[in-house]
Amino acid sequence: MKPHAERDAAAARLREMGAAVETIEWLDPEGAGTLATVRLPESALAALSVETRDRIAAVLREHGARYVVLELDPPAG
């Protein structure tokens, strides 16, 4: 599967699992391989458990991400 297809497949799986993910980006920064950056809604951030973090990371790693990070910047605009 191509990277964008992997990203879309991972997003679909996370939605099926009920994870509240707003966006997923597939990046390729220096020395990171594929790095997935996810944005969660404010309401989900406050209640983000270790289990949920691990689940999101595991799904994205299964789809080819070496690292999975939470977007730190607020949404543009």
Added chain:
Amino acid sequence: VEPKRQRLVEIVEACESLLVGYSGGVDSVFLAAVSARILGADRVLAVTGKSASLPSWMEDTARDVAERFGLPWLEVPTNELADGRYAANPSDRCYYCKAELWSVLRTLADERGFRTVADGANADDVGDHRPGGRAAAEFGVRSPLLEAGLTKAEIRAWSRELGLPTWDQPAAPCLASRIPYGIGVTEARLRQIEAAELALRGLGLRDFRVRHHGSFARLEVASSEWAFALERRGAIADAIRAAGYARAGLDLQGYRRGALNEVLRPDQLVQIGGSR
């Protein structure tokens, strides 16, 4: 623990005089302090190799503890960055750094009449990827804490008893450990990482790493500080950008020791003593 403590006393006594590679970290500070108690301060010299890869807060700790506890202390320049084999950042980068350090410290020990050169490796370091251990072996550097079987937890406990401020200090390897293997180590990158980490320390984070991926900073934070990091994520992003990164992300897996070693193949791993 008591037999291990006794064993350490015996090992240090047998060294007669000791020059300790002293980075300002938990282990080397403990070794220097306990050795000064065992041998007397006049038979111990704590030496910090000052280079671009040493975080400034480690240098400050090294100096402060030496002054406070009356440890004879020297800072000497080391220049691993001048070695292209180090700067290329291979998976055994630490070997070239430690070869430079121990070469300088061994010469210094000979000049000043110190019989033994020692590092702060401990029993928990066995099994880790530690190519620097090969350099230590080549230069005849002893590891009294490891030889006594002392673990990090035991060293922290004993440090606390001795009143050392480093007893609960997070592990703090050199700044180059934030750069993925194969991406060159440069002074500019080290300064950028240091600036970002200094700013995050200023915000109150203690146990974390800024992993350098070009214009992207991947922040690993210990589980205990995850909630704090989330709460301050706006300030964290601003601080990281102020250090020159275009973008930053908080790693969902959190801080893990040696995270950049996860990509290494088994045949690239080097353990203490130089075995693969």
